[in-house]
Amino acid sequence: xxxxxxxxxxxxxxxSSWLLKLEKxxxxxxFNFATNEAAAIIGLxxxxxxxxxxxxxxxxxxxxxxxxxxxxxxxxxxxxxxxxMKLRLKRFLGYQPENMWAxxxxxxxxxxxxxxxQLMGRNSNFSILDEDDRSVVLKHVFDQIKKDLSPEAQxxxxxxxxxGKVISQSRNSGQSLNEVIDLYYEQYREFSELLQRASEEYExxxxxxxxxxxDDLLVRWLELFKNYxxxxxxxxxxxxxxxxxxxxxxxxxxxxxxxxxAEKSNVxxxxxxxxxxxxxxxxxxxxxxxxxxxxxxxxxxxMEENYRSTPEIVDMIxxxxxxxxxxxxxxxxxxxxxxxxxxxxxxxxxxxxAAFVTQRIQELYQKGLKLRDIAxxxxxxxxxxxxxxxxxxxxxxxxxxxxxxxxQKAHIKDVLAWMKVLYNSYDExxxxxxxxxxxxxxKAATDKIIAEILKSQEPLNDIANGKIMPSRGKQGWETIxxxxxxxxxxxxxxxxxxxxxxxxxxxxxxxxxxxxxxERLHSLERLASYSEKYQDLETFLEALSLEETLFYESEDExxxxxxxxxxxxxxxxxxxxxWDAVFLLAANEGQFPSGWGEVNMEEERRLxxxxxxRAAKYLHIITYTNDYRQGTFFVTRPSVFLREIPSEKxxxxxxx
DNA sequence: AAAAATAAATTTTTT
DNA sequence: ATTTATTTTT
Numbered sequence: 001x002x003x004x005x006x007x008x009x010x011x012x013x014x015x016s017s018w019l020l021k022l023e024k025x026x027x028x029x030x031f032n033f034a035t036n037e038a039a040a041i042i043g044l045x046x047x048x049x050x051x052x053x054x055x056x057x058x059x060x061x062x063x064x065x066x067x068x069x070x071x072x073x074x075x076x077x078x079x080x081x082x083x084x085m086k087l088r089l090k091r092f093l094g095y096q097p098e099n100m101w102a103x104x105x106x107x108x109x110x111x112x113x114x115x116x117x118q119l120m121g122r123n124s125n126f127s128i129l130d131e132d133d134r135s136v137v138l139k140h141v142f143d144q145i146k147k148d149l150s151p152e153a154q155x156x157x158x159x160x161x162x163x164g165k166v167i168s169q170s171r172n173s174g175q176s177l178n179e180v181i182d183l184y185y186e187q188y189r190e191f192s193e194l195l196q197r198a199s200e201e202y203e204x205x206x207x208x209x210x211x212x213x214x215d216d217l218l219v220r221w222l223e224l225f226k227n228y229x230x231x232x233x234x235x236x237x238x239x240x241x242x243x244x245x246x247x248x249x250x251x252x253x254x255x256x257x258x259x260x261x262a263e264k265s266n267v268x269x270x271x272x273x274x275x276x277x278x279x280x281x282x283x284x285x286x287x288x289x290x291x292x293x294x295x296x297x298x299x300x301x302x303m304e305e306n307y308r309s310t311p312e313i314v315d316m317i318x319x320x321x322x323x324x325x326x327x328x329x330x331x332x333x334x335x336x337x338x339x340x341x342x343x344x345x346x347x348x349x350x351x352x353x354a355a356f357v358t359q360r361i362q363e364l365y366q367k368g369l370k371l372r373d374i375a376x377x378x379x380x381x382x383x384x385x386x387x388x389x390x391x392x393x394x395x396x397x398x399x400x401x402x403x404x405x406x407x408q409k410a411h412i413k414d415v416l417a418w419m420k421v422l423y424n425s426y427d428e429x430x431x432x433x434x435x436x437x438x439x440x441x442x443k444a445a446t447d448k449i450i451a452e453i454l455k456s457q458e459p460l461n462d463i464a465n466g467k468i469m470p471s472r473g474k475q476g477w478e479t480i481x482x483x484x485x486x487x488x489x490x491x492x493x494x495x496x497x498x499x500x501x502x503x504x505x506x507x508x509x510x511x512x513x514x515x516x517x518x519e520r521l522h523s524l525e526r527l528a529s530y531s532e533k534y535q536d537l538e539t540f541l542e543a544l545s546l547e548e549t550l551f552y553e554s555e556d557e558x559x560x561x562x563x564x565x566x567x568x569x570x571x572x573x574x575x576x577x578x579w580d581a582v583f584l585l586a587a588n589e590g591q592f593p594s595g596w597g598e599v600n601m602e603e604e605r606r607l608x609x610x611x612x613x614r615a616a617k618y619l620h621i622i623t624y625t626n627d628y629r630q631g632t633f634f635v636t637r638p639s640v641f642l643r644e645i646p647s648e649k650x651x652x653x654x655x656x
Numbered sequence: 657a658a659a660a661a662t663a664a665a666t667t668t669t670t671t
Numbered sequence: 672a673t674t675t676a677t678t679t680t681t
Contacts, residue, residue, distance in 0.1 A: 105671080135674095214670090280668080382668090402669075408673085439659090440659075441659085442658060444659085
């Protein structure tokens with residue numbers, strides 16, 4: 001048979017030398033993935049298979065091939081991941097590509113919606129409601145509805161937390177509220193009508209206060225594309241190449257957005273159905289499973305070679321995931337040299353667990369591992385409390401990811417609420433936080449003032465010049481006026497923060513937090529210095545609401561960029577990362593799988609899979625028997641996920 | 657009637 | 672720790 005010899009294009013001399021480099025750097029399937037020219041591509045990749053690397057190489061190849069960076073759209077699960085990928089891209093290319101859109105679905109959605117806000121019934125300075133803001137607005141809507149109900153009916157009426165969940169589920173799945181209730185919450189059918197009304201009034205309210213919630217950033221984006229063909233086509237033309245990471249965690253709406261892009265653009269997605277861990281946020285596993293059906297000409301590329309973990313670890317995690325029935329069949333092969341079997345450590349209680357983990361960390365450190373090569377992972381953030389105390393005691397530098405957020409501290413939220421009000425003066429949720437901070441102003445006064453703010457053309461001016469004024473609580477109102485006046489014309493974000501403090505919040509803080517207001521003041525000063533990195537209020541507020549870990553990152557960057565630190569993280573926040581040594585805490589029944597309500601066992605097992613597959617060399621899974629939580633004494637037993645692993649696949653360690 | 661003070665409840669995982 | 676519900680005070 002004749003040998004084929006492909007003639008290259010004129011401009012592709014540089015490209016062929018790039019391909020030579022790629023062939024050296026990548027394995028066959030990664031190379032195929034990075035260079036394939038199919039219009040739709042799905043990469044199915046196991047943990048540690050270098051899928052993110054392949055995706056970055058694909059982006060780089062496109063640019064090398066002559067695709068302009070502003071024709072590329074890169075969507076990832078966190079904005080941080082997008083930043084990391086941009087950095088890597090810069091390294092591969094040797095320069096920073098300009099104008100490439102990269103970020104989360106939510107941040108891209110916000111960006112697009114800001115350009116077409118008028119069409120969607122908003123001004124371009126719309127607020128983004130986070131979970132807390134959303135709850136505040138919903139509470140008001142609920143209070144209004146409850147007013148018409150008899151006291152007995154009020155008691156029976158569903159909690160608004162639940163209502164919020166149902167509304168969110170309905171929007172994220174593209175089903176009507178009634179469908180969702182009929183399908184999943186049959187027992188609440190009698191509330192359908194009221195929930196429907198709440199949902200509608202919530203929508204109205206968001207429009208009135210010029211705000212979108214997280215769901216809107218996706219749902220309204222899709223709506224924009226559906227209702228305005230010329231806008232849809234504009235973006236389809238602009239983004240000739242769409243790349244999506246972590247596709248297994250996208251929901252129905254995100255899937256539909258991708259489908260629309262795929263009508264005209266080249267779409268390439270990667271994911272691993274076995275690492276889908278966001279069902280509670282309505283991630284739709286069908287997106288990944290049915291991608292080949294929806295795009296019949298798509299190229300499927302599997303990446304099953306694991307470059308991360310030892311054969312012993314891979315052997316164990318292969319077994320873990322094989323127990324799930326709903327998974328696409330896959331078997332990872334380790335390319336690393338042999339190491340130790342994973343340890344399963346049986347401790348008596350959390351204190352022994354903490355003692356073991358810290359001692360072992362110090363041992364590994366002696367062996368030459370850096371702290372940054374070590375991570376402690378857990379199912380729920382409260383499980384790390386005792387360990388954290390122990391780590392502080394032993395003066396081990398660490399950082400936490402996931403769980404309780406810096407942003408959720410009361411004083412930070414207070415100051416942010418002021419800033420949000422300055423950005424969008426109709427932001428009801430933030431006014432509800434700001435106003436009652438002041439003496440003499442409570443719920444009733446707040447209600448009245450907000451009603452006036454919504455009627456006003458220029459709320460801030462009207463407050464400053466006294467057109468908007470409560471009938472009582474004059475003294476507190478004067479403070480509010482002073483703050484409004486002093487923040488109104490500030491240029492820099494840090495100046496705004498200091499103005500808020502000086503015009504009244506400093507005093508409020510010392511009254512509300514007599515024990516630790518100085519500490520809180522200090523953290524606000526840090527917030528001010530951090531804010532200098534941002535151009536304007538819009539980017540600053542958006543970054544804070546869409547990417548909460550950003551602030552942590554900056555914290556030590558100010559001091560020193562690459563300080564060595566240990567990682568403490570929820571499993572969810574550990575996704576996509578890897579460490580030489582990993583500790584998994586509290587692998588007990590009741591804690592992992594989580595003992596809250598109905599448990600989705602397959603999802604919990606995938607979480608266990610994600611946690612254990614983060615480890616490159618040393619994996620330690622800790623389980624304990626005595627649990628003292630909630631004041632009483634419990635006896636727990638090892639997690640079912642441990643019990644279903646054949647004992648020869650791990651080393652059982654008994655502590656002495 | 658409204659605000660302030662006090663007591664009780666709530667916390668999986670996250671954009 | 673912070674939000675929400677309840678009671679007391681103004």
